[in-house]
Amino acid sequence: xxxxxxxxxxxxxxxxxxxxxxxxxxxxxxxxxxxxxxxxxxxxxxxxxxxxxxxxxxxxxxxxxxxxxxxxxxxxxxxxxxxxxxxxxxxxxxxxxxxxxxxxxxxxxxxxxxxxxxxxxxxxxxxxxxxxxxxxxxxxxxxxxxxxxxxxxxxxxxxxxxxxxxxxxxxxxxxxxxxxxxxxxxxxxxxxxxxxxxxxxxxxxxxxxxxxxxxxxxxxxxxxxxxxxxxxxxxxxxxxxxxxxxxxxxxxxxxxxxxxxxxxxxxxxxxxxxxxxxxxxxxxxxxxxxxxxxxxxxxxxxxxxxxxxxxxxxxxxxxxxxxxxxxxxxxxxxxxxxxxxxxxxxxxxxxxxxxxxxxxxxxxxxxxxxxxxxxxxxxxxxxxxxxxxxxxxxxxxxxxxxxxxxxxxxxxxxxxxxxxxx
Numbered sequence: 001x002x003x004x005x006x007x008x009x010x011x012x013x014x015x016x017x018x019x020x021x022x023x024x025x026x027x028x029x030x031x032x033x034x035x036x037x038x039x040x041x042x043x044x045x046x047x048x049x050x051x052x053x054x055x056x057x058x059x060x061x062x063x064x065x066x067x068x069x070x071x072x073x074x075x076x077x078x079x080x081x082x083x084x085x086x087x088x089x090x091x092x093x094x095x096x097x098x099x100x101x102x103x104x105x106x107x108x109x110x111x112x113x114x115x116x117x118x119x120x121x122x123x124x125x126x127x128x129x130x131x132x133x134x135x136x137x138x139x140x141x142x143x144x145x146x147x148x149x150x151x152x153x154x155x156x157x158x159x160x161x162x163x164x165x166x167x168x169x170x171x172x173x174x175x176x177x178x179x180x181x182x183x184x185x186x187x188x189x190x191x192x193x194x195x196x197x198x199x200x201x202x203x204x205x206x207x208x209x210x211x212x213x214x215x216x217x218x219x220x221x222x223x224x225x226x227x228x229x230x231x232x233x234x235x236x237x238x239x240x241x242x243x244x245x246x247x248x249x250x251x252x253x254x255x256x257x258x259x260x261x262x263x264x265x266x267x268x269x270x271x272x273x274x275x276x277x278x279x280x281x282x283x284x285x286x287x288x289x290x291x292x293x294x295x296x297x298x299x300x301x302x303x304x305x306x307x308x309x310x311x312x313x314x315x316x317x318x319x320x321x322x323x324x325x326x327x328x329x330x331x332x333x334x335x336x337x338x339x340x341x342x343x344x345x346x347x348x349x350x351x352x353x354x355x356x357x358x359x360x361x362x363x364x365x366x367x368x369x370x371x372x373x374x375x376x377x378x379x380x381x382x383x384x385x386x387x388x389x390x391x392x393x394x395x396x397x398x399x400x401x402x403x404x405x406x407x408x409x410x411x412x413x414x415x416x417x418x419x420x421x422x
Contacts, residue, residue, distance in 0.1 A: 010051055010103065016041055016055060018096050020059070021137065024065060034061045046118075068376070081139075093130065181238075183208075201383065202383035217254075223270055223274040224274075252384075260338040260402065261356075265403070283334050286328070287357075288340040297340070302322060304316075306344065308412050314394070327388070328386055334359050338356065338357075343408075354402040357396055370389065372387050
């Protein structure tokens with residue numbers, strides 16, 4: 001959200017801007033307190049219908065605004081505070097009235113006289129220290145930076161010997177990864193890089209790692225893999241010293257997506273998919289977590305229901321809040337995903353199982369009946385395209401059930417070598 005000034009905003013929104021910022025700036029207010037602000041605000045007669053609709057959305061405790069929006073509010077307040085009278089900084093209500101008057105006339109006169117009283121009532125109800133909150137909105141003093149550090153003395157120990165201790169029995173793969181990362185192609189991006197460009201840079205890096213064989217380290221030798229979980233973990237750890245976005249994307253593609261196929265898939269599925277996963281010819285995702293499930297994986301709400309007539313699974317997100325949440329690779333790059341869902345045959349649930357579900361075609365477009373949203377900016381991990389995914393009766397072949405631990409025949413008969421229903 002670009003910086004705004006009060007004359008860019010309607011008076012009603014300008015008046016409430018300090019309360020919007022306080023509601024979301026640092027998570028101090030509870031959901032009930034945010035809802036209390038919304039209840040008070042939307043009842044004000046001086047708001048237009050359009051302003052009331054916007055504020056209702058901005059103050060929804062179940063759907064907080066994204067970080068970019070809150071940052072935009074902060075920029076607006078910081079650039080405006082020096083232009084308001086000193087007494088307008090004594091409370092949130094006084095500041096809101098000042099912003100509203102600037103919005104109406106630009107010279108501090110002409111706002112609705114009821115605004116100050118209404119805002120003061122909200123401030124009292126929440127027991128906020130308005131003057132302190134306003135001080136927190138001011139532009140901080142420039143950071144002088146860290147003190148100068150004198151040149152380091154030569155180490156009083158054998159660096160190579162210590163490195164050998166840290167690398168342990170995985171020194172070879174760690175040195176191999178370090179050597180790759182020293183290539184100029186892995187140069188750090190400029191600080192001003194956009195989220196979208198950073199994601200493409202990380203994807204390019206990931207292709208270079210896959211081309212060097214690092215994507216298949218943990219996969220079985222019979223599908224061209226290295227057969228070593230230890231080498232994969234050592235590679236993952238070493239990559240993290242370079243760039244955490246790259247480490248996460250490496251872990252999602254080859255550890256979660258590839259690992260789910262390697263550990264849960266049948267032999268034919270592994271032979272068909274793992275070579276393309278390891279080479280990054282088939283970017284994928286691991287869709288387990290849901291918005292409403294918390295840590296209760298057993299009771300995930302996504303369903304996979306067998307349609308006997310078509311010999312297909314029907315993948316369904318039953319309600320809006322049951323979507324897959326924070327799924328790495330989903331927002332931009334994944335073409336297929338392991339989706340965890342309740343397996344249902346003739347109305348009977350057999351518990352959570354894993355299914356291969358397409359997300360995008362070869363052209364990169366999201367497939368029919370799949371909806372994907374971008375999770376947006378993240379602190380320190382903007383090179384990863386996390387997303388939210390909904391399935392609206394997506395149909396996949398019966399054979400797309402990852403079938404190492406469970407099989408469903410053409411006749412709809414469920415079998416599993418695991419006796420326990422849990």
